[in-house]
Amino acid sequence: MTLMQTPPRDRSPVLTSLEPWDDALIEEAIARELDRGGQVFFVHNRIETIVGVADHVQRVAPRARIAVAHGQMPERALEEVMHRFVSGVVDVLVSTMIVESGLDVPNANTMFVNRADHFGLAQLYQLRGRVGRSHRRAHCYLLVPDIMDLDAERRLRVLEHHTELGAGYRIALRDMEMRGAGNLLGPEQSGFVQAVGFDLYLRLLDETVHHLVSGNAAPKLVLADVNMDVPHHLPDDYVASQDAKLDIYRRISKLDSVGDLEALRDEMRDRFGPLPPPAAATLALAELRLSGGALGVESILVRGDEARITFHDSAVPRMKGLSAAFHEVQFQAEVRRARPLSLKLTRLGGASILDGLARAMRSLV
Incomplete structure (x- = not known):
């Protein structure tokens, strides 16, 4: 299988954020885009309320020139609106999903998706592809309510985590993992694998075979899913031998304790x-996966001087101990959701975000 992973020249990943509706955030993002001479997509997929949303956006950003577009408009009127947006006469296009594909506006590099929890993963990935089509840094804000369906939040976290260029294949794999791929051992289109997810199904199958062969029934640690915007690999000028490099990567993937990691x-x-x-970031990622798994962490997202930690629904973390550990490394901890627990961490000083996070979580294990 051939994968196209080289992006066009001068392209940058689209910064994707999961946020509640906030007039101040919308005003700031639109103002920032207009100040650099750009344009904004605002996706609201309800025709019956789209005019009201457009009026509200106009009140929030009074200097923006706003237009509405949806599929029930007369053909000529819709064509006129789209032409005005493409030519730069309109600053903010409030529209339904009709902008999902087939629209190339390199000058539009900020997007809002209202009630993103109602969209599928493929739809959101397509929408996000409407921005970031030039050399400018693009932003995509997924606006969601404070309380939403757990499956919807998992979909949105995948998009928030995978912002790197060429991430479509990895997003598709995660989509298949969440929705299921049918029964691999029979003709059924659904079944056990669909209930637990593709990746977990393969792990369970591998562990069951291992237990049957070795007789070892000890439960295996489920590692945390860690994503970061820091380069993490073994450079050629550090490990010149490809065989040695592959051996280290293999050993990292099989680590099951922080002690083994320190030895490596x-x-x-x-x-x-x-x-x-x-290389240090590669080992830090492995350590976060191990210590996070031991603490019941489902995912860790590191971006700049901020991190977001989401625990498994079955985990029972002690907030007092977490707060003390993060305070010790000069991190500010903010609870984004109580159940399952989700924390937003902001580095205030001290060590780097990776070193501080690793130290804090190591102290909790």
Whole structure:
């Protein structure tokens, strides 16, 4: 299978944020885009209320030139609105899903998707593709209510985590994992694999075979899913041998304790010298997966000087201990959701975001 993973020249990943409706946020984002001479998509997929939403956006951003577009408009009127937006006469296009595909406006690099929890993962990925089509940094804001369906939140987290260019294939795999791929061992189009997810099904199958062969019934640690915007790999000028590099990657993937990770870190320093930042980040990611899994963490997203930690629904973390650990490394912890617990961390000083996060979580295990 061939994958196209090289983006067009000068393209940057679209910064994707999951946010509640906030007039101040909308005003600031639209003002920032207009100040740099750009345009904005505002997607609201309800025709009966789209004019009211457009009026509200106009009150929030009074200097913006706003137009409405939806599929029930007369053909000529819709064509006129789209032509005005493409030509730059309209600053903010409030529209339904009709902008999902077939529209190339390089000057539009900010998008809002209202009630993003009502959209499918493929739809949101297509929508996000309408921005970021030039050299400018693009932003996509997924506006959601404070309380939403757990499946919807999982879909949105996938999009928030996978912002790198060429992430479509990984998003498609996660979509299949969440929705299920049918019964691999029979003719059914649904079944056990659909209930637990593709990736978990394969892990369960592998563990069951291992237990039957070895007789070892000890439960296996479920690692946390970690995504970061920091380069994490083994540079060629650090590990020149491809065989050695593959061996280290293989050993990292099979780590099951922080002690084994520290031993590997010492070995790498002894064999190849001090760790460059990408190699150190690779080991930090592995440590976060291990310590996060031990604490019942489902996912960790690191972006700039901020991080978001989401626990499994079955986890019972102690908020007092978490607050103390993050305070010790000069992180501000903000509860974004109580059940399952989701924390937003902001680095205030001290060590880097990765080092501080690893130290805090290591102290909690």
